[in-house]
Amino acid sequence: MREADPDGYLQDITSGPYHHVLADEPIAYGGTNRGMSPYGFLSAGLGACTSMTIRMYARRKKWPLERVWVDVTHDKVHAQDAEAGQTAQKIDCFKREIHISGDLDDVQRNRLLEIADKCPVHKTLLHSSRIETTLAE
Numbered sequence: 001m002r003e004a005d006p007d008g009y010l011q012d013i014t015s016g017p018y019h020h021v022l023a024d025e026p027i028a029y030g031g032t033n034r035g036m037s038p039y040g041f042l043s044a045g046l047g048a049c050t051s052m053t054i055r056m057y058a059r060r061k062k063w064p065l066e067r068v069w070v071d072v073t074h075d076k077v078h079a080q081d082a083e084a085g086q087t088a089q090k091i092d093c094f095k096r097e098i099h100i101s102g103d104l105d106d107v108q109r110n111r112l113l114e115i116a117d118k119c120p121v122h123k124t125l126l127h128s129s130r131i132e133t134t135l136a137e
Contacts, residue, residue, distance in 0.1 A: 004022070009025045009029075009030065010024045010032055011024070023035045042074065043073065043074045044072070045121050046070075046072050047072040048070075048121075049122065050116050050119045050121070051070045053118055053120075054068050054100070055068055057118075063102070063104060063112075064104060065100060066101045066103075067101045068101075069098075069099045071096070072095065075092075077090060078090055098112075098116055
């Protein structure tokens with residue numbers, strides 16, 4: 001990842017020889033809106049992983065899943081369980097709406113909804129992570 005515009009926030013992201021995307025901030029936050037925001041990428045990762053996990057499960061079970069797509073939004077919301085006397089904190093809230101089509105019965109549809117929570121990105125976001133940072137020489 002390299003900064004593409006030192007006067008703004010545009011980032012040039014490459015992953016191996018075949019994948020290239022841009023990340024940026026919306027104009028309202030001083031960016032140029034030439035790429036998804038970092039939270040947009042995080043939401044997209046959750047949506048893609050959810051869709052892939054559901055597809056893998058349905059394929060393995062040989063269920064007639066025709067199409068799956070996932071809409072994910074992200075927001076910062078006030079924590080409902082902030083302790084008395086503490087400053088109200090905000091937490092990340094991802095809203096995930098799963099769409100499936102195919103000749104599936106209610107039991108299969110409900111099982112696919114359960115399987116969505118087995119998505120590795122979902123698990124990562126749900127549990128705490130550790131980030132180790134160093135400054136390059």
